[in-house]
Amino acid sequence: MRIHDILSCTAGRRADEPALIFEDRTWTFAELDRDARRLASGITRYAAPGDRIAIFTENNPEYILAYYGVPAAGMTLVFLNYRLSSREVALNLSDSxxxxxxxxxxxxETARRAMADVPSVRTLVCLDGxxxxTLTWADLLADPVEPPTGSENEPAWLLYTSGTTGRAKGAVLTHRNVVAAVLSTVMSSEHDHEPGVMMMPWPLCHIAGYGVLMAHIRGDAAVLLRRYDTVQFLEAVQTHRVKQTTMAPTMMAMMLRHxxxxxxxxxxxxxxxxxxxPMPAAVLREAFAAFPNARxxxxxxxxxxxxxxxxxxxADIEYALASDQSLLTSVGKPQWLTQVRIVDAEGNDTAVNEVGELVVRGDQVCTEYWNRPEATAEANRGGWFHSGDxxxxxxxxxxxxxxxxxxxxLTGGENVYSREVEEVxxxxxAVAAAAVVGQPDEMWGELVVAFVEPRDGLTPTEEDVRDFCRGLLAGYKIPRRVLVVPELPRTTSGKTRKPELRKLLTDDRVV
Incomplete structure (x- = not known):
């Protein structure tokens, strides 16, 4: 099964039902399927099967059409994070x-600067003028349309990792990978089979955008925000009677405290x-209280x-609330079509509650890192994908x-897991968000250093935070330094950019 088959199958049974809602316009499944096919046919005037097509925009309907239409033309859609600098965009363009x-x-202008030294880019398309x-979006569409091409084993999407641990790598996802992930997640989720409305607040350049495909395979309409804004999110839920949504912890915290x-x-x-x-347990408890009708x-x-x-x-989360709150920190069990193990350095299964690396096997695992054969081999040792978690x-x-x-x-010979300290x-x-990193130290190996983002109107002090941790953490886990910053550096998906925090310490920019 290919990615665009998801849309076509639903269009065959729910042609006149809403599929996509963006600002003041709605597309039915038939209209969305038609426009995706028009893109698949029209883009062949400017590119050939096997080519990469890059997209560098905020969320919009054209992005959804590219999700389906570019792979339907036998090409690979390259997702570019709109928050990147021209230098970072150029690196990804040069790579792909x-x-x-x-x-x-x-x-x-950022796009033009980035593509200046990338000779492969022959065509620049500007959606809004x-x-x-440059070409317009209309230039990419064709009538009549040709049948979609490509097999399920061909590359469909190329996404660059968020780069929280170094230079980003391009993960190659085939039609088979994407469809397997959609099916596995839908099969593993509770669904009442009554079509509804789903909200997509995530940037579509993030893998969370596959949630749009999950909505479409269920026959749900997807409400799309150009980018996350708390008030716009709340207004859209109220206006469109949104039934389900997905959020990053940062989005949730911003919403609850607005x-x-x-x-x-x-x-x-x-x-x-x-x-x-990671969702802080305190924020999750706030959410439970604020949304009594939601699971x-x-x-x-x-x-x-x-x-x-x-x-x-x-059901697991509800049980945790009633009987075992430690379960709130769990990520659950493997989905239906996925195998998961925890292994030691030699690849052996760890004992119960013993820490090891999480490894995964299944059709949803990416086929390779683009142009990175050594990284691909390293990640897929022994036939399992090594997550690094x-x-x-x-x-x-x-x-x-x-x-x-x-x-x-590693401080004084003891392992300190940053997530445990962050939870405390x-x-x-007075702390809205926190991130913990290690600072090199001649005596201790590393020192535990906490960066904290204050809540509005509050000013936590280093000594106050350290005092708070006493009694909740072992002495060696208590941060030696607490640095208050206006805002933690984050990716578009809400992950903290810890390399930037480590660089602040290394460069002596924080004293």
């Missing part, structure tokens, strides 16, 4: 060598998924896995992410 670059006026050097939160009718929300970064679920996923590989179901499995089979391997801190810091009443 696309022949067409799609952008919008807001990012046109063109000149003599001064206008209580002004909106959010009673239509029945399911809220969260992920991409919650989460899981573990990453770009290379085309989304989630595990799921903590609503440290995890443990309890006696009931529930999985818990302990830390990124690169984020574990998030409980401090």
């Amino acid at each position: 060598s696309p022949t067409v670059l799609i952008t919008e006026q807001k990012y046109l 063109a000149d003599e050097s 001064p206008r939160f209580t002004e909106f009718d959010l009673s239509s929300l029945k399911l809220i998924s969260y992920g991409s970064a 919650f679920k989460t899981g573990f996923g990453m770009t290379e896995l085309t989304g989630n590989a595990t799921v903590l179901r609503p 440290l995890a443990r499995r309890d006696a009931r089979g529930y999985l818990y992410i302990v830390d990124r391997k690169k984020d574990m801190i 810091l998030h409980q401090h009443p």
Whole structure:
């Protein structure tokens, strides 16, 4: 099965039902399928099967059409994060060598600077206004349309990892990878089979965008925001009676603490998924209280896995609230079509509650890192994809992410998992967000250093935060330094950019 088959199948049974809602316009499944096919046919005038087509915009309907239409032409869609600098965009363009670059006026100059030294880009498309050097979106569409091409084993999407641990790598996802991830997640989720409305607040350049395909395979309409804005999100839920949505912890915290939160009718929300970064338990408890009509679920996923590989179901979370709150920190159990293990350095399964690396196998695992054969071989040792995440499995089979391997801190011979310390810091009443990293030290090897982002109107002090941690953490886990910053550096998916924090310490920019 190919990606565009998802849309075509649903269009065959729900042709006149809404598929996509963006601002003041709605597309039916038949209209969306027609326009995706028009793109697949028209883009062949400017590129050939096997080419890469890059897109560098905020969320818009054209992005959704490219999700389906570019792979339907036998080409690979390259997702570019709109928050990147021209230098970073140029690196990704040089790596992927696309022949067409799609952008919008807001990012046109950045795109032009980035493509200046990338000879592969022959065609520049501007969605909202063109000149003599660019094409319009209409130029990419054709009538009549040709049948979609390509096989399920051909590359369809190319996404660059968020780069939180170094230079980004391009994960190659085939039609088979994407469809397998969609099917596995849908099969592993509770669904009442009554079509509804799903909200997509994530940037479509993030793998979380596969949620649009999940909505479409279920026959749901997807409401799309240009970019996340708390008030626009709340207004859209109320206006469109959104039934389910997915959020990053940062989005959730911003929403719950917004001064206008209580002004909106959010009673239509029945399911809220969260992920991409650890959800502080304190924020999750706030969400439970704020949405009494909604159920919650989460899981573990990453770009290379085309989304989630595990799921903590609503029933699990409800049990945790009633009987075992430690389960709230779990990422659940493997999804239906996915195998997951926890292994030691030799590749052997770890004992119950013993920390090891989480490895995954299944059709949803990316085929390779683009132009990185050594990185591909390293990640797929022994036939399993090595996630780089440290995890443990309890006696009931529930999985818990302990830390990124690169984020574990070794201080005085003791292992400190940054996530454990961050969970405690998030409980401090004056701390909105926190990130913990290791600082090299001649005596201790590394020092535990905490960066904290204050809540509005509050100013946590270093001594106050350290005092708060006493009694909640072992002495060696308490941060030696606490640095208050206006805002933590984050990716578009809400993950903290820890390399930037380490660089602040290394460069002596924080004293």
